[in-house]
Amino acid sequence: MSDQSPVAYDSKIEGNIIFTQVDAAINWMRSNSLWPMPMGLACCAIELMAASSSRFDISRFGAEVMRFSPRQSDVMIVAGTVTYKMALAVKRIWDQMPEPKWCIAMGACASSGGMYRSYAVLQGIDHLIPVDVYISGCPPRPEALLDGLMRLQQKIMGEHSVVEQKKALIEAL
Amino acid sequence: MTAAEAAGQITATFGTSITGQKEFRGEISLSVLKSSLRDVCVFAKDSLGFDYLIDVSSVDHFGDEPRFEVVYELYSMKDGIHLRVKTPVSEDDCEAPTVSDLWATADWHEREVFDMMGIRFANHPDLRRILMWDGYPYHPLRKDFPLEGKASEVPEVAFTGVAPLAGGPFVTVPTDGTTQVREPRARHAGDLPPPVKFLEEP
Numbered sequence: 001m002s003d004q005s006p007v008a009y010d011s012k013i014e015g016n017i018i019f020t021q022v023d024a025a026i027n028w029m030r031s032n033s034l035w036p037m038p039m040g041l042a043c044c045a046i047e048l049m050a051a052s053s054s055r056f057d058i059s060r061f062g063a064e065v066m067r068f069s070p071r072q073s074d075v076m077i078v079a080g081t082v083t084y085k086m087a088l089a090v091k092r093i094w095d096q097m098p099e100p101k102w103c104i105a106m107g108a109c110a111s112s113g114g115m116y117r118s119y120a121v122l123q124g125i126d127h128l129i130p131v132d133v134y135i136s137g138c139p140p141r142p143e144a145l146l147d148g149l150m151r152l153q154q155k156i157m158g159e160h161s162v163v164e165q166k167k168a169l170i171e172a173l
Numbered sequence: 174m175t176a177a178e179a180a181g182q183i184t185a186t187f188g189t190s191i192t193g194q195k196e197f198r199g200e201i202s203l204s205v206l207k208s209s210l211r212d213v214c215v216f217a218k219d220s221l222g223f224d225y226l227i228d229v230s231s232v233d234h235f236g237d238e239p240r241f242e243v244v245y246e247l248y249s250m251k252d253g254i255h256l257r258v259k260t261p262v263s264e265d266d267c268e269a270p271t272v273s274d275l276w277a278t279a280d281w282h283e284r285e286v287f288d289m290m291g292i293r294f295a296n297h298p299d300l301r302r303i304l305m306w307d308g309y310p311y312h313p314l315r316k317d318f319p320l321e322g323k324a325s326e327v328p329e330v331a332f333t334g335v336a337p338l339a340g341g342p343f344v345t346v347p348t349d350g351t352t353q354v355r356e357p358r359a360r361h362a363g364d365l366p367p368p369v370k371f372l373e374e375p
Contacts, residue, residue, distance in 0.1 A: 084333045085306060117336045119313050119322025127334075 026161045030074075030100065031153040032062040037073035037097060039090060042080025044107040044139040051142035058142075061149050070096040075152065076129075077145075081109040082122040094129045100161070104148055105131045108138045176201045176254040179221045187213060202257040210260045211270045214245070218275050223247040223256060226272070229282035231262075231290040235316035239263035241292055245272070262292055271297040289314035306331050 018025075038048055052058045052066060067073040070093045082090060094103070105125050108114030111134045113123035125131060132155060135148040163170065180201045184191045190209035195202045205213050217223040227246035234240055239261040247256045262269050271294040273279040283294045284303040291312035294300055301307060308327035311318055326332040348355055 084331050085304075088329070088331055113336060117321065117338050119311075119318070119320065119333060119336070121336070123334065123336055 022162050023160055024157075027157045027159055030161070031156040033065075034061075034063040034075045034102075034149070034152070035065045035067050035073040036063055037070050037076040037093065038066050038068070039076055039078045039093065040080060041078070041082060041086060041090075042107075042109060044079035044110070047139045047142055047145065048077060048079045048106065051145045056142040056146065058146065058149070061146065061153070063149055070094070071098060073097060074100060075102045075104060077104045077106055078110040078125045078131075079106040079139075081114065081116055082125050083120050084122055085120075087122045087125075087128060090125065091128045100164070102132045102152055102156070103129055104133045104135065104145075104152060106135045106145060106148070107140055108136065111136070114138060174221070174249075174252050174254065176256050179217070179223075179249075179252075179254060179256055182221060183213060183216065186216060200255060200257060202259060204259050204261070207260045207262060207269060210258070211272065213258060214272050214275055217247055217256065217258070222249045222251050224250055226276035226278050226282070227255075229272075229279055229286055231286045231292055231314075233290060233314065233316045241267065241290060243269050243286065243292060267291060268293040268295050270295050273297055288312070291315065309333075 038045065040048055050056055052064060058064050063075070070076075074097065076094055076097060078090065094101075103125070105111045109116060109121070110125050111131075113121050115138070117123075122128070133148045133152045135144050137144050140148075177196075180194060180203055183203060184194065187205070187209055190206045190213070191203055192206060193202075193204035195204075203213075225248040227248050228244075229246075230244045232242040232244060234242065241262040241264070243260050243262055245258040245260075247258060248254070249256075260269060269292055271279065271283060273283060273294075274296075280298065281303060283297055284299070284301060286292050287294060287297075287300055288302040288304050289312060302309065305313070306327060308330060310325055311323055313322070321336040321338045322333055324332075324334055345355055
């Protein structure tokens, strides 16, 4: 293992014992088992499907468990054009996802409205929900989605998960 | 029967109600007064065998009177012929008779025309919006509706905002120039050809 590893583990020396920080361990577990909520709204969803198929194989990064129920997923991949008609439905599904949760805006439309400077299209899903990673492209290739996923993993690794989760408790103390 | 014969029979039967006939690339268009539209459609379906309505669409001749035009594309499966029937609709009396009882497919087509252009259809069984949501206040395909949209809100259903156009719609220009010349970030549609500064310093 490299020096970058969050876990100081050497099986020859330490057997079944791992020394690490709780934050690092939790983040390591979270970032390597993301359960995506595939919010496929347009052609980006085709690339999302390709990314989860065997050729590109999103399961190499632990994010292959696509759940079509928001209550079982923790990263929403908004793939495609968000029309105003769909916008509040996307928001509602986002609200149904349990914390901790993250959002990837996949492609130009989800990020900024893309080429649809139009009366019918929301100009970026970040008007409604907080976005962690934006992926450029129209549509982005599956490799770009995988890169976005790895960047999200890096971002999760830097979070203070315990402090965030127990914020109310810590403030009460 | 050919399309020209069918158009001839309609003209012979309805006379002055047919205000015009045009042929373009083998397609025949008949202009019909709104008061006779239903009779023409019944005649076309029952006597001439136009059993299929391909599409109902509408045109906004903004600035002209009458402002709108509803266009019916008829097709006969038996003879394999196509006939286009147009009828003018003025803005003050923004209503056309429904043909959804003749061709069931007209139901949704007419809902779309109502949604996008705001033309009502008399005796339509279920005239609701079909693409936009109930409560949306505008008809977006009208020429006086801005491309960037208008703000609106129906609580708990949907909202709309104004899209940033940065000066104009995205328009490309046929030119041998670079991408910058061909596709500046935004340009008014009336600005063709592109500004000289783009041509000189791409």
